[in-house]
Amino acid sequence: MxxxxxxxxxxxxxxxxxxLVVIFAAWHVLTVPGxxxxxxxxxxxxxxxxxxxxxxxxxxxxxxxxxxxxIYVHLGVTLLETVLAFAIGTAxxxxxxxxxxxxxxxxxxxxxxIKAMNAMPRVILAPIFAVWFGLGIASKVALGVTLVFFVVFxxxxxxxxxxxPVILANARMLGASRRQLLRHVYLPSATSWVFSSLHxxxxxxxxxxxxxxxxxxxxxxxxxxxxxxxxxxxxTVMAGILVLTVFALGLDxxxxxxxKSLMKWQPRAGESERL
Amino acid sequence: xxxxxxxxxxxxxxxxxxxxxAARYTAVRDVSLTIQAGEFVSVVGPTGCGKSTLLNxxxxxxxxxxxxxxxxxxxxxxxxxxxxxxxxxESLMPWRTALGxxxxxxxxxGASDADARALxxxxxxxxxxxxxxxxxxxxxxxxxxxRVSLAQVLALDPDIILMxxxxxxxxxxxxxxxxxxxxxxxxxxxxxxxxxxxDLDEAIAMSDRVVILSAGPASHPIGExxxxxxxxxxxxxxxxxxxxxxxxxxxxxxxxxxxxxxYQQQLAKA
Numbered sequence: 357m358x359x360x361x362x363x364x365x366x367x368x369x370x371x372x373x374x375x376l377v378v379i380f381a382a383w384h385v386l387t388v389p390g391x392x393x394x395x396x397x398x399x400x401x402x403x404x405x406x407x408x409x410x411x412x413x414x415x416x417x418x419x420x421x422x423x424x425x426x427i428y429v430h431l432g433v434t435l436l437e438t439v440l441a442f443a444i445g446t447a448x449x450x451x452x453x454x455x456x457x458x459x460x461x462x463x464x465x466x467x468x469x470i471k472a473m474n475a476m477p478r479v480i481l482a483p484i485f486a487v488w489f490g491l492g493i494a495s496k497v498a499l500g501v502t503l504v505f506f507v508v509f510x511x512x513x514x515x516x517x518x519x520x521p522v523i524l525a526n527a528r529m530l531g532a533s534r535r536q537l538l539r540h541v542y543l544p545s546a547t548s549w550v551f552s553s554l555h556x557x558x559x560x561x562x563x564x565x566x567x568x569x570x571x572x573x574x575x576x577x578x579x580x581x582x583x584x585x586x587x588x589x590x591x592t593v594m595a596g597i598l599v600l601t602v603f604a605l606g607l608d609x610x611x612x613x614x615x616k617s618l619m620k621w622q623p624r625a626g627e628s629e630r631l
Numbered sequence: 632x633x634x635x636x637x638x639x640x641x642x643x644x645x646x647x648x649x650x651x652x653a654a655r656y657t658a659v660r661d662v663s664l665t666i667q668a669g670e671f672v673s674v675v676g677p678t679g680c681g682k683s684t685l686l687n688x689x690x691x692x693x694x695x696x697x698x699x700x701x702x703x704x705x706x707x708x709x710x711x712x713x714x715x716x717x718x719x720x721e722s723l724m725p726w727r728t729a730l731g732x733x734x735x736x737x738x739x740x741g742a743s744d745a746d747a748r749a750l751x752x753x754x755x756x757x758x759x760x761x762x763x764x765x766x767x768x769x770x771x772x773x774x775x776x777x778r779v780s781l782a783q784v785l786a787l788d789p790d791i792i793l794m795x796x797x798x799x800x801x802x803x804x805x806x807x808x809x810x811x812x813x814x815x816x817x818x819x820x821x822x823x824x825x826x827x828x829x830d831l832d833e834a835i836a837m838s839d840r841v842v843i844l845s846a847g848p849a850s851h852p853i854g855e856x857x858x859x860x861x862x863x864x865x866x867x868x869x870x871x872x873x874x875x876x877x878x879x880x881x882x883x884x885x886x887x888x889x890x891x892x893x894y895q896q897q898l899a900k901a
Contacts, residue, residue, distance in 0.1 A: 520721075522718050522720045522721065522722045523721075523722055523723070523724055525690075525692050525716070525718070525722070526716065526718055526722035526723075527724070527735070527739070528692065528710050529690060529692070529710060529711075529714070529715065529716040529784075530735055530736030530739050530740075530783065530784075530787065531710075531712065531736055531739040531740045531787070532735075532739045533739070536739050540724070540735065540739075541724065544724070544726040545726075547726075620767075621725055621726045621727070621728075621767040621768075621769070622725070622769075623767075623769035623770075
């Protein structure tokens with residue numbers, strides 16, 4: 357019996373599902389008033405008040421998506437902000453990283469400022485962006501861009517610096533111009549670094565969007581969460597967090613897909629197949 | 632007589648270290664070496680004697696500190712466009728397939744995609760890798776990767792071929808196969824070849840001329856031997872001929888001292 361269900365490649369998904377179910381079951385049992393005697397709080401209802409109840413949370417999500425249909429506009433705004441921040445931040449980081457990595461002098465000049473800007477807690481810029489760009493989408497995108505930019509930038513910079521000197525010399529001997537070197541050697545070589553940074557950046561783009569909404573907005577999932585928090589509606593807060601998590605996972609999966617198709621030249625450990 | 636394919640004219644190469652003059656290192660000093668068109672010349676020397684430095688200067692990847700490099704009579708400035716370079720280390724672009732790698736040089740030099748593909752396919756076939764065109768370098772064995780490198784360079788039809796211990800990472804059997812393949816390809820086209828190696832057997836078996844470099848630093852040629860073995864040669868068979876043994880002994884007598892000197896220096900540094 358154990359032979360069939362023991363964790364392995366075949367049963368991996370099932371086991372992952374088991375973990376999820378156990379978490380939600382524990383959550384349910386520990387929070388629904390009266391199900392188990394209270395041991396941490398002074399009253400049966402307090403656990404539900406602080407942690408929410410999974411069934412009510414799912415009901416809330418169901419209402420959002422299928423009954424009231426009012427989540428779509430908020431989700432759409434948050435996703436738009438995230439995708440814009442992600443795209444703009446990545447493009448800027450890529451361009452700046454390439455430029456500075458190939459111009460050591462410029463890199464030396466800007467070095468302290470880049471370090472300073474990276475060290476700065478950039479979430480603190482959110483109120484300033486709200487003043488500059490208003491309470492609409494632009495201020496959230498700006499915040500997300502500042503978060504995404506540095507991750508991508510540092511990775512591209514490092515990636516270009518670590519191009520194999522032999523491959524570079526070989527491409528030069530084969531007759532590559534500076535432009536061709538950039539296109540055919542530096543860029544592909546940096547992509548593996550870029551992709552490892554993109555997984556982090558997707559999350560950060562979400563952080564930028566939601567924190568921006570949280571600080572001042574009239575739309576978005578962050579706004580929904582803020583509203584619910586104002587009335588101590590912990591179930592709605594949790595529902596918002598769950599929805600955001602699922603969509604962040606989705607975006608990350610898309611990045612993973614693209615990575616897999618672009619990076620098929622990379623060796624993977626143990627590629628052999630047992631027949 | 633026409634200008635030699637490659638002429639190093641009193642070249643020296645001194646590397647400056649970041650921490651000042653004290654750490655300056657002269658790899659080669661006053662090297663003069665000419666290679667005629669169609670000649671196969673090997674340079675042998677103890678490890679760390681600046682053989683690769685010499686080759687990098689011939690390739691134009693490294694500017695000589697003094698002296699000049701002439702290619703068919705013209706002073707070389709920048710990368711040597713008439714030379715193909717086969718590196719010791721892995722030099723294929725891992726993000727391109729074998730075919731893509733062979734096509735790279737052709738498209739860099741402006742060939743149309745269709746032309747580059749046709750020529751690259753032909754060269755892959757010639758090095759026996761027609762079936763592996765769509766493999767990525769990590770999916771090929773070390774010997775196959777070297778053959779792709781060979782096809783990549785030879786497809787450009789360079790007038791000068793520079794090789795930096797190209798087979799040093801290969802096992803003995805693959806190595807002999809590759810040496811014979813290179814000799815076959817070379818004899819068909821008769822390009823000027825500058826071949827760097829630390830393996831005296833390989834140098835004698837393949838070359839028209841063997842140049843011996845002294846132990847570094849500031850190494851320079853200390854001997855030169857004309858290899859009058861008949862061609863075509865088979866690198867495995869030629870090793871057993873009496874003339875080969877004679878040449879080997881004569882060259883080794885000169886080289887041994889340098890190898891010992893180089894070894895002593897490395898011990899002293901450690």
